[in-house]
Amino acid sequence: xxxxxxxxxxxxxxxxxxxxxxxxxxxxxxxxxxxxxxxxxxxxxxxxxxxxxxxxxxxxxxxxxxxxxxxxxxxxxxxxxxxxxxxxxxxxxxxxxxxxxxxxxxxxxxxxxxxxxxxxxxxxxxxxxxxxxxxxxxxxxxxxxxxxxxxxxxxxxxxxxxxxxxxxxxxxxxxxxxxxxxxxxxxxxxxxxxxxxxxxxxxxxxxxxxxxxxxxxxxxxxxxxxxxxxxxxxxxxxxxxxxxxxxxxxxxxxxxxxxxxxxxxxxxxxxxxxxxxxxxxxxxxxxxxxxxxxxxxxxxxxxxxxxxxxxxxxxxxxxxxxxxxxxxxxxxxxxxxxxxxxxxxxxxxxxxxxxxxxxxxxxxxxxxxxxxxxxxxxxxxxxxxxxxxxxxxxxxxxxxxxxxxxxxxxxxxxxxxxxxxxxxxxxxxxxxxxxxxxxxxxxxxxxxxxxxxxxxxxxxxxxxxxxxxxxxxxxxxxxxxxxxxxxxxxxxxxxxxxxxxxxxxxxxxxxxxxxxxxxxxxxxxxxxxxxxxxxxxxxxxxxxxxxxxxxxxxxxxxxxxxxxxxxxxxxxxxxxxxxxxxxxxxx
Numbered sequence: 001x002x003x004x005x006x007x008x009x010x011x012x013x014x015x016x017x018x019x020x021x022x023x024x025x026x027x028x029x030x031x032x033x034x035x036x037x038x039x040x041x042x043x044x045x046x047x048x049x050x051x052x053x054x055x056x057x058x059x060x061x062x063x064x065x066x067x068x069x070x071x072x073x074x075x076x077x078x079x080x081x082x083x084x085x086x087x088x089x090x091x092x093x094x095x096x097x098x099x100x101x102x103x104x105x106x107x108x109x110x111x112x113x114x115x116x117x118x119x120x121x122x123x124x125x126x127x128x129x130x131x132x133x134x135x136x137x138x139x140x141x142x143x144x145x146x147x148x149x150x151x152x153x154x155x156x157x158x159x160x161x162x163x164x165x166x167x168x169x170x171x172x173x174x175x176x177x178x179x180x181x182x183x184x185x186x187x188x189x190x191x192x193x194x195x196x197x198x199x200x201x202x203x204x205x206x207x208x209x210x211x212x213x214x215x216x217x218x219x220x221x222x223x224x225x226x227x228x229x230x231x232x233x234x235x236x237x238x239x240x241x242x243x244x245x246x247x248x249x250x251x252x253x254x255x256x257x258x259x260x261x262x263x264x265x266x267x268x269x270x271x272x273x274x275x276x277x278x279x280x281x282x283x284x285x286x287x288x289x290x291x292x293x294x295x296x297x298x299x300x301x302x303x304x305x306x307x308x309x310x311x312x313x314x315x316x317x318x319x320x321x322x323x324x325x326x327x328x329x330x331x332x333x334x335x336x337x338x339x340x341x342x343x344x345x346x347x348x349x350x351x352x353x354x355x356x357x358x359x360x361x362x363x364x365x366x367x368x369x370x371x372x373x374x375x376x377x378x379x380x381x382x383x384x385x386x387x388x389x390x391x392x393x394x395x396x397x398x399x400x401x402x403x404x405x406x407x408x409x410x411x412x413x414x415x416x417x418x419x420x421x422x423x424x425x426x427x428x429x430x431x432x433x434x435x436x437x438x439x440x441x442x443x444x445x446x447x448x449x450x451x452x453x454x455x456x457x458x459x460x461x462x463x464x465x466x467x468x469x470x471x472x473x474x475x476x477x478x479x480x481x482x483x484x485x486x487x488x489x490x491x492x493x494x495x496x497x498x499x500x501x502x503x504x505x506x507x508x509x510x511x512x513x514x515x516x517x518x519x520x521x522x523x524x525x526x527x528x529x530x531x532x533x534x535x536x537x538x539x540x541x542x543x544x545x546x547x548x549x550x551x552x553x554x555x556x557x558x559x560x561x562x563x564x565x566x567x568x569x570x571x572x573x574x575x576x577x578x579x580x581x582x583x584x585x586x587x
Contacts, residue, residue, distance in 0.1 A: 016145065018187035023145070023179075025052040025138045025191075052081055052138045054146075058166060058180030060087060062135070065097040065104035065120045066127040067374060068214060069400035069407070073127050075213045077135060083205045084139030084198060086163040087179070089213070096397035099376035099390075106130045120377035123408050124523050140195035142186070149185040150177050214399070226372030226398040227357045227430070234359060234426040235264060237274040237419055238283035241439050244296040245515050249273055257290040266290060267422045274419045276427060283430075299515030304445075307513045308344070311447040314468035315342070319507035320485030322467075323495035326503030331461040335453030339543050343450070343532045347513075348443040348521055354401025355436040358416035361426035366392045368426070371413055372400035379410040386417055405520030408476075409441045441519030444470035444512075446490070448532035458544020459554065463504040465494055465532070470518050471510040485510065492525030494533060499555040534587040548586050549574055 017024045053061040062081050068074040078092040085092075097104040097120070105118035106126070143163045150168035151158045154175060161170050169176045200207070217223035242248065254266045257275055262282025267274040275286035332338075359370040367388055373379055376397055380390050400407055416429035431439075446469035453462040471487035482488075486495075486508050495506045512518070521527065541551035549569045556562045569575075569586065578584060 016141075016187050016189075016191045018184055019053075021056045021184045023052075023054040023142060023183035023187045025142050052085075052135075052142055054142065054179050054183045054186075056180045056183055058091075058178050060085065060092045060166075060179070061095055062092055063095045063097050063104075064131070064135075065106070065122075066131070067096065067122045067372065067376075067397055067400055067403075069122065069372070069374065069403040071125075071127070072212055073122070075210060076128055077131055078213070079205050079210065080131060080135040081139040083203060084136045084195075085143050087166045089205060089210065091166055099380045099393075099395050101377040105377065119375065121375040121408055123374055123403070123405060123520065136197050137195055140197050141192050144192050144195050145186040145189050146179055146182045148189050149182040153177070153182075153185065223399055225354055225401045226359070226370065227354050227401070229359045229370035229396070229398060229428065231359060231361060231368075231370065231426040234361075234428050235276050235278060235423060236280050236283045237267070237276045237416075237423070237427045237429045238280070238287050239272055239274045239415065239419070239429060239431060239435060240287060240290075240292055241272050241435060242294040242296065243438060244294070244299050244302075245517055246297045246299050247271070247294045248297060249292060250295040251293040252290050254290065257286040260286040260289050262286075265423070267419050269418055272415055272418070274429065276419075276423055280430065284432075302515035304347075307445060307516070308447075311445060311468045311511055312342075314509040314511045315447040315449040315466050317466075317468075317509050319466055319468075319509035321505065322486045322491040322508050323504065323506040325505075326462075326501075328462045328464070328503045328505060331503040332453040334455070335461050336456050337454040337458070337543060338451065339454065339536075339540055340451045341449075341536050341539055343448040343535060345443075345446045345448070345528045345531065347445050347516065347518075349437045349440040350402070350404045350406035350521060351437055351440075352402030352404060352406055355433055356406070356412040356431040357429065358413045359426055359428045360416045360420035362417065362420040362423070366394070367417060367420075369393065369395045369413065369417070370398060371395065371416075372398040372403075372407065373410065373413060374400070374403045374405070374407040375410060378408075379413040382410050382414050383417055385414070386421070388417075404522050405524065406441060409519045411441070439517075441517050443521030443524055443528070444472070444518040445516075446470075446528055448494075448528075450532065450536045452536070452540055454540065454544060458540075458546055458551075460501060460540055461503060463497070463501045465504075465506045466509065467491060467494060467507070467529070467532075468509040468511055470512045472518065472520060472524055474510075475512065475518065476520070489520075489523075489525040491529070492523075493529035494525075497533065498558075498561060499537075499552075500557050501555070530587065538585070547575075552586065 015026050051063040062078050064077050066073045066077060074094050078094055079089055082089045082092045099120060101118055101120045105120045107118050147161050147163055147168050148158055151161050154170055156170055160172060161168055167176045167178050168182060214223060248270050249268060252273060257263055257266050260282060262278040263275060263286035265276045267276060273292055275283045275290055277283040277286055361368040376395050379395065380393050383393060419429055420427050446467060449466045451464045452460045455461050467490050469490055471482060472489045473487050474482045487510060491506055491508050537552060538548050541548040544551065553562060553565055572584065
């Protein structure tokens with residue numbers, strides 16, 4: 001289980017600098033302790049992953065590497081700073097960080113394999129976990145430095161001053177100064193090595209019901225998403241890809257397309273075509289007139305039935321051991337009942353409310369991009385294949401209208417840049433809803449085979465789980481990140497069972513589906529592992545003729561998990577009567 005406390009093993013470094021009379025605080029997640037000198041210019045490159053900026057006018061800005069895609073990042077992360085800094089949440093604004101993982105990146109996951117140092121992605125529910133301590137430390141350090149600056153100016157003991165709602169107060173004399181007036185002086189002070197953080201009982205913002213900062217704009221339609229980006233004089237490009245992965249264009253009616261009013265040009269990149277027009281409607285009509293024909297290529301014969309059959313066979317193999325403990329054979333020999341089950345989980349598209357899109361202005365020697373992405377740093381890295389260096393790319397991060405892992409993939413950004421190379425001026429590259437779903441990066445198909453042996457009381461004394469499916473860690477981060485043949489994502493929430501069984505084994509058999517592009521989908525591992533585990537737990541409870549809630553409760557040892565289960569059962573009215581034809585389940 002991931003918790004904020006897991007980050008205490010890392011070393012946090014804070015640095016301050018006076019920039020234009022402002023107090024700038026950075027927080028860094030370091031693998032080795034470094035000495036950083038406060039003041040004298042901007043913080044050193046490569047040491048920071050987030051900034052707090054307090055300007056002379058009192059404005060407080062938080063620059064963060066986490067994007068807002070409906071999960072509340074632009075409310076929760078400023079709240080961490082505001083809590084420790086003693087300011088109202090409305091006093092903090094947010095700026096999206098530019099792509100630079102050396103500065104704004106975090107370790108991917110405390111449990112990640114070696115070889116994955118850090119990235120600047122937003123996903124896997126890690127935003128609060130990664131930022132909980134460093135952003136609070138930055139706020140606490142800023143608060144302490146501002147108090148020190150005020151005490152020095154007033155020539156009073158530090159402990160006679162306190163911070164409150166953007167000001168430092170000296171109660172004995174009634175004097176007060178706003179943070180902006182103290183920012184420059186505070187930046188000249190040493191940065192506290194370990195600023196004390198508030199106790200939970202003293203929280204004023206954290207843990208309180210707080211309106212989402214982005215909600216009003218999303219309700220009234222003024223929120224700006226990637227698809228809303230409209231640089232001056234921009235054109236629209238509608239794309240089409242082969243319905244078969246790896247296919248290429250076989251023919252098209254380019255003359256008919258450009259004859260459509262408003263169509264400016266047709267771009268043919270071999271594996272993708274685009275109709276560039278003055279507006280979306282013209283591009284749509286131009287695509288109809290283009291009438292592309294495709295050569296299906298090497299994957300023409302790929303069928304889902306064959307993929308499923310291969311996975312079913314793979315689930316029978318021994319595979320690589322992801323987790324193992326106890327003496328399964330001895331325990332199974334003493335059991336009275338054996339239960340087996342197989343679960344199939346299909347390919348799933350993301351179907352985000354905002355279809356894939358990216359706006360690009362490709363100019364000589366530089367490229368400017370407007371997009372909502374979960375992995376801006378990955379986009380910059382992948383654009384190197386087009387001859388672009390990081391310093392030649394300027395990427396503007398926008399609100400995301402649904403990520404779910406789809407926008408951790410940057411295929412749409414690279415594709416848009418390829419098209420933009422042929423277009424004069426900025427071009428808004430749009431995917432139709434049909435193209436978006438047909439060319440998604442699907443959650444992989446998995447087959448889970450589980451078996452358990454039960455004792456006379458019906459409780460599991462052995463647990464075996466074999467998972468057959470794609471290895472997303474290797475596909476996304478590279479083969480070098482996979483150790484001993486086990487894909488970390490595929491076995492998450494299976495190898496680390498919530499139920500502490502004495503005799504258990506989890507194995508993984510990797511099978512990447514040919515001809516089907518796959519990717520992250522709502523964390524992938526937990527979304528599918530929990531389904532298999534909890535469905536099987538229901539089957540065990542049924543075999544034992546026990547209530548599924550009480551059955552789970554007997555297996556859980558963690559008091560917090562038991563409390564959650566108890567609360568859920570109580571709120572759901574577990575045990576109460578139901579109308580005919582209705583049911584109630586637990587997972």
